[in-house]
Amino acid sequence: DIVMTQSPDSLAVSLGERATINCESSQSVLYSNNKNYLAWYQQKPGQPPKLLIYWASTRESGVPDRFSGGGSGTDFTLTISSLQAEDVAVYYCQQYYGIPLTFGGGTKVEIK
Amino acid sequence: EVQLVESGGALVQPGESLRLSCAASGFMFGIYWMNWVRQAPGKGLEWVASIHPDGREKNYVDSVKGRFTISRDNANNSLYLQMNSLRVEDTAVYYCVRAERRDGPSCYRAFDIWGQGTKVAVSS
Numbered sequence: 187d188i189v190m191t192q193s194p195d196s197l198a199v200s201l202g203e204r205a206t207i208n209c210e211s212s213q214s215v216l217y218s219n220n221k222n223y224l225a226w227y228q229q230k231p232g233q234p235p236k237l238l239i240y241w242a243s244t245r246e247s248g249v250p251d252r253f254s255g256g257g258s259g260t261d262f263t264l265t266i267s268s269l270q271a272e273d274v275a276v277y278y279c280q281q282y283y284g285i286p287l288t289f290g291g292g293t294k295v296e297i298k
Numbered sequence: 299e300v301q302l303v304e305s306g307g308a309l310v311q312p313g314e315s316l317r318l319s320c321a322a323s324g325f326m327f328g329i330y331w332m333n334w335v336r337q338a339p340g341k342g343l344e345w346v347a348s349i350h351p352d353g354r355e356k357n358y359v360d361s362v363k364g365r366f367t368i369s370r371d372n373a374n375n376s377l378y379l380q381m382n383s384l385r386v387e388d389t390a391v392y393y394c395v396r397a398e399r400r401d402g403p404s405c406y407r408a409f410d411i412w413g414q415g416t417k418v419a420v421s422s
Contacts, residue, residue: 225408227343234393234415235343240408278343282397282406286359287333287345 188212188281192290198298205266207293209279214259223283226255226264229292230275238277239264271297300324300411302394307416314384318416320377320394328352328372331397331405334379336390337415344390347379348397348405357405362388384420391415 189212199205215223222242227235237246239255242262252267266273274297279290306318318334334346347368348357356368367380377394397403398410 223406227409229343234412235409236412237398237408237410240398240410246410280343280408282408285348285357285405287348287405289343289345292342 187286188215188284188288190279190281190288190290192277192279192293194293195291196294196296198296199266199269200298201271202268203298205269205273205295207264207277207279207295209257209262209264209290211260211262211281211283215281215283216259217283222258222262223281224255224257224262225280225282226253227278227280228273228275229278235278266295269295269297302396302411302413304392304394304413304416307392307418309419309421310384311422312385312420314420315380315382316384316418318379318381318392318394318418320413322375322377322394322396325396325411327370327375329403330399331403331407332368332370332377333395333397333405333409334368334377335393335395335409335412336388336418337393338387338390341390346392349377350405351403355405381418384418386420389418389420391417 193208224242226239229235243255276292333348349368393415394413395409396411397407
């Protein structure tokens with residue numbers, strides 16, 4: 187199984203500041219088609235997760251451009267360039283390279 | 299509006315069975331891989347099972363193999379999860395989830411549409 191490790195577990199960032207979340211996979215999720223099989227989701231309290239980023243760096247339709255994904259192979263980041271109050275949530279990375287599909291443990295983002 | 303609505307969650311005792319349902323609307327259900335993902339109270343996300351658009355190919359996480367069965371009825375735009383021999387550790391919110399298919403249908407795709415979830419509690 188591919189193990190996804192997120193860091194930190196939680197972070198507090200001031201409004202308007204940058205937030206960066208890291209995700210490491212136990213093996214490469216870069217396929218021969220040069221795509222990284224890695225997604226990011228946002229989950230607000232009491233709601234289902236919402237897809238933010240797929241193929242590691244492609245923003246889902248309707249997602250604000252302050253959200254960006256980067257990285258390749260085994261190391262990935264989700265960056266919120268200017269944190270807004272509505273971004274308070276738990277963020278998960280997920281690999282869809284292999285079965286079982288697996289998620290990271292989540293990173294809770296709060297306002298400082 | 300694209301929508302997934304789960305139902306069937308309940309409080310059951312260990313060893314009992316339960317069948318979850320998911321009603322899809324607003325999209326061509328029969329051309330998408332579909333999944334079940336669960337979330338234990340206060341915990342993270344765990345993929346449970348996936349099913350091919352035509353229902354012939356299915357995948358499961360090891361912890362539910364032999365106990366859970368995913369199925370679908372494309373004529374009625376419905377997804378199901380039959381859960382047998384339930385354990386306390388199966389307690390979770392179960393989400394019905396669609397795999398996106400912008401690059402063609404595959405189980406190896408991000409999850410673009412999620413239902414609101416249905417709660418399953420297994421306790422004696």
